[in-house]
Amino acid sequence: MGSRAGGRRTGPKCIAIVGPFASGKTTLLEAILARTGAIPRQNPVSSGNTVSDHSPEAKAHAMSVEASVATTDFMGESMTFIDCPGSVEFSFEADAVLAGCDVAVVVAEADEKKIPALQMIMRKLDDLGVPRILFLNKIDKTAAGVRDTLKLLQPASAAPLLLRQIPLRKDGAVIGSIDLALERAYVWRDFAESEIAEIPDDEKAREIEARFSMLETLADHDDLLMEQLLEEKEPPRDEVFDDLAADLREGSVTPVLIGTAEKGNGVLRLLKTIRHDAPDIETTRTRLGVADGKAAIVQVLKTIHTAHGGKLSISRVVTGTLPDGTELWLSPTESAKVSGIYRMLGKDQSKLGAANAGDTVALGKLDGVRTGQTLTTTRGGTAQLVAIEPPQPVFAFSIRSRERKDDVRMSAALQRLAEEDPSLTLNHNQDTGETVLSGHGEMHLRVTVERLEGKNQIQIDVGPPSIPYRETIRKGVTQRGRHKKQSGGHGQFGDVVLDIKPLARGSGFQFTDTITGGVVPKQYIQSVEAGVADYLKAGPLGFPVVDIAVNLADGSYHTVDSSDMAFQMAARIGMKEGLAQCSPVLLEPIMKVEIATPSEATPRITALVPQRRGQILGFDARPGWPGWDVVEATMPQSEIGDLIIELRSATAGVATYTATFDHMAELTGRLADQVMNEHAGGKAA
Numbered sequence: 001m002g003s004r005a006g007g008r009r010t011g012p013k014c015i016a017i018v019g020p021f022a023s024g025k026t027t028l029l030e031a032i033l034a035r036t037g038a039i040p041r042q043n044p045v046s047s048g049n050t051v052s053d054h055s056p057e058a059k060a061h062a063m064s065v066e067a068s069v070a071t072t073d074f075m076g077e078s079m080t081f082i083d084c085p086g087s088v089e090f091s092f093e094a095d096a097v098l099a100g101c102d103v104a105v106v107v108a109e110a111d112e113k114k115i116p117a118l119q120m121i122m123r124k125l126d127d128l129g130v131p132r133i134l135f136l137n138k139i140d141k142t143a144a145g146v147r148d149t150l151k152l153l154q155p156a157s158a159a160p161l162l163l164r165q166i167p168l169r170k171d172g173a174v175i176g177s178i179d180l181a182l183e184r185a186y187v188w189r190d191f192a193e194s195e196i197a198e199i200p201d202d203e204k205a206r207e208i209e210a211r212f213s214m215l216e217t218l219a220d221h222d223d224l225l226m227e228q229l230l231e232e233k234e235p236p237r238d239e240v241f242d243d244l245a246a247d248l249r250e251g252s253v254t255p256v257l258i259g260t261a262e263k264g265n266g267v268l269r270l271l272k273t274i275r276h277d278a279p280d281i282e283t284t285r286t287r288l289g290v291a292d293g294k295a296a297i298v299q300v301l302k303t304i305h306t307a308h309g310g311k312l313s314i315s316r317v318v319t320g321t322l323p324d325g326t327e328l329w330l331s332p333t334e335s336a337k338v339s340g341i342y343r344m345l346g347k348d349q350s351k352l353g354a355a356n357a358g359d360t361v362a363l364g365k366l367d368g369v370r371t372g373q374t375l376t377t378t379r380g381g382t383a384q385l386v387a388i389e390p391p392q393p394v395f396a397f398s399i400r401s402r403e404r405k406d407d408v409r410m411s412a413a414l415q416r417l418a419e420e421d422p423s424l425t426l427n428h429n430q431d432t433g434e435t436v437l438s439g440h441g442e443m444h445l446r447v448t449v450e451r452l453e454g455k456n457q458i459q460i461d462v463g464p465p466s467i468p469y470r471e472t473i474r475k476g477v478t479q480r481g482r483h484k485k486q487s488g489g490h491g492q493f494g495d496v497v498l499d500i501k502p503l504a505r506g507s508g509f510q511f512t513d514t515i516t517g518g519v520v521p522k523q524y525i526q527s528v529e530a531g532v533a534d535y536l537k538a539g540p541l542g543f544p545v546v547d548i549a550v551n552l553a554d555g556s557y558h559t560v561d562s563s564d565m566a567f568q569m570a571a572r573i574g575m576k577e578g579l580a581q582c583s584p585v586l587l588e589p590i591m592k593v594e595i596a597t598p599s600e601a602t603p604r605i606t607a608l609v610p611q612r613r614g615q616i617l618g619f620d621a622r623p624g625w626p627g628w629d630v631v632e633a634t635m636p637q638s639e640i641g642d643l644i645i646e647l648r649s650a651t652a653g654v655a656t657y658t659a660t661f662d663h664m665a666e667l668t669g670r671l672a673d674q675v676m677n678e679h680a681g682g683k684a685a
Contacts, residue, residue: 011280011357011358012077012080012356013080013275013280014079014102014358014360015082015103016082016101017083019107020111022063023086026050026064027045028267029050029070029083030042030044031262031267032072032267032270033051033070033081033345036072037073038071038072045062048062052064052346054346054347056450063085064084064085066420067084067301069346069362070082070083070344070346072345078359079274082314084097088441088653088654089439089441089444090444090447092391092421093302093421095390096301096372096422099288099372099386100284100360103133104125104130104131105133105270106132108136109137109142110138110142112152113652115156116598116627117654119155119157119628122157126159129287131250132251134157135256135258135270137259141260142174146258150163150256155626155627159252159253161254162255163213163256164244164256164257166180166258177194178199180207181240181241183199183211184196185198188266192264194265215235218240221250221252241276241277245277249277280358281318285319288386295320295376295378296322296376296377297319297382298317298375299385300372301314301371303420304362304420305416305455309364310365311419313366315361316360317355317358317359317360318385321354321356322356322363322377323353323354324353325338325339326377328375329376329378330368330381334368334381336367336368339365341353341354341363349362371422388422390423391423393438394644394656395438395440395442396464397449397463398463399436400435401459402459402460421439423440429466431544441648464641465641469588469675469679470546470587471541471587473500473545474583474584475583476500476502478578479497480496481574483566483569490561491558492565493558496520496571497554497555498532500548500578502548503548505663507547508546509533511529512550512551513551513552515554519556520554520557524564524567527567528555528567530571531572532571534568535571535576539584541584541676547664585666585667585672586668586672586675587665587666588638589661590634590635590637590663591634591661592633592634593634593640594630594632595633595657596655597630597654599621605647606631612635612643613639614633614636614639615634615635616632617634618631619632635659636665636667
């Protein structure tokens with residue numbers, strides 16, 4: 001492998017800013033926008049006036065709750081930064097963004113507790129093949145040495161962390177940085193450009209050692225550089241920069257830059273690294289498997305419904321040129337016309353006449369178009385570039401409007417919110433009549449409800465979703481059911497004898513008949529089955545009855561007074577009187593649960609499961625995730641409702657789980673009484 005000419009890339013870039021919660025992503029974007037002149041000054045997050053956290057929900061919770069887009073210019077080149085939320089509850093926002101961006105800036109700090117969260121982010125970047133730069137933030141508050149910090153962070157990254165800068169210290173405080181590629185010192189000035197300085201004599205040995213370590217890592221991918229190091233020759237500076245750029249674009253290394261975003265320190269070096277070394281749309285096209293061409297291909301990164309401008313689709317133009325008014329095709333039968341092209345700066349928009357390859361813009365009113373989809377000007381559509389699958393929900397609310405008159409508005413608003421956030425799931429439970437909203441944590445759903453109420457002026461009530469309890473019987477009985485009524489003219493008469501028996505768990509409902517001699521005419525046997533099935537919707541305990549066999553063994557009829565309705569009523573009477581004698585018992589759903597957790601927290605998780613009436617089946621290393629385990633267990637569904645809150649509390653916010661139905665099990669005693677009392681109280685209300 002020889003030396004590789006990096007070749008400086010030009011053209012618009014799209015950069016995702018990602019990182020663990022509270023690592024300083026929004027602050028970094030604010031510093032970038034101030035440094036590039038997009039905003040007059042850098043506002044602290046605490047002010048509530050940052051470009052990113054402009055929504056009422058973000059301000060109320062002092063945290064990013066959605067991806068925010070800001071385009072700026074640096075040294076004559078357009079750069080679009082997309083600030084992605086750090087909370088795991090909103091992490092799905094980044095998936096579609098990362099699929100279409102050129103590079104990710106991962107904001108991290110020397111905090112051991114945040115390593116698992118950092119590992120999750122790095123793993124996602126690896127899976128998508130997205131190159132990344134690590135910005136080691138809050139360097140002025142880091143007590144540990146920067147190389148010790150990298151040793152701490154390295155397990156989170158599959159690619160080697162390549163230190164490009166080391167701190168410049170004076171009297172124990174970090175006052176700037178030393179660039180290992182340029183071999184130059186920079187003294188930081190808050191919110192201003194750094195001053196170039198000579199490397200102090202007492203720092204030279206440390207700089208030489210750190211630079212050699214950087215070159216050794218680069219030499220792993222460059223034979224010529226390896227020869228130069230072995231022969232103790234100083235490699236040409238241009239070749240070093242070429243290697244740095246090539247290794248970043250290929251994902252062979254993760255360059256590490258240092259700074260303090262809160263003071264704007266280190267931001268200029270980061271911007272120059274992005275400008276000179278980061279890939280652009282040409283490389284991203286290759287990653288996505290797209291050949292350049294005249295037809296425009298557009299990847300939708302995010303959907304927004306604005307108060308006055310309607311629907312906006314934040315999109316990356318992958319190929320071609322896109323004038324306003326262009327018709328874009330999703331499939332052979334689906335198309336939408338662009339109505340407005342906008343450059344974004346947080347909530348602010350400026351209108352453009354067209355967008356070119358590499359631009360990240362908002363496209364107006366693409367009805368029917370969803371986040372993650374690929375559009376083209378070619379009639380008939382194009383292959384979808386990425387498949388974005390939201391993770392399984394881990395938290396749910398039963399949701400309803402406080403005023404019945406708002407039901408239709410609430411339904412439409414929920415659909416818009418689900419369009420903005422594909423990780424939301426909406427289901428209507430036919431058994432309970434509930435609308436169930438599911439997502440990735442309590443905060444995720446609370447923010448969704450706040451948006452629903454704030455944007456639409458609808459008052460909402462939420463609560464835990466109903467658990468699908470069932471009931472069954474422990475023993476059988478033979479029971480007659482007779483319905484006889486005379487009220488002048490034709491009366492009503494139906495008479496049945498039912499053999500009722502329990503079935504094995506999971507068998508459902510079986511109906512048979514052993515009628516002989518026509519004691520119950522054939523046309524009424526279906527009526528009996530219908531009456532039985534109708535009663536089973538709510539048995540003696542008030543819940544649907546399962547795992548039961550009913551045989552119509554005998555009966556009688558009247559030639560004039562018998563009818564379909566009379567035999568249905570007779571069947572219901574027989575079931576009501578019979579099931580009460582069959583030792584009815586409550587059944588609760590038991591779920592198979594797989595919990596993914598950092599290994600250090602596994603003992604806490606295995607202790608937590610029995611506290612929720614769960615049973616540990618075992619645990620093992622999580623495949624492909626060093627330092628993680630998967631705990632397998634069974635657990636009642638009623639105990640899973642707020643499980644994610646406790647799991648995340650035990651794991652610095654990173655554990656998650658999947659749950660699938662396993663079986664139904666008997667529930668007796670105090671808990672069963674409580675369930676039945678609450679159910680009866682709910683029906684009475």
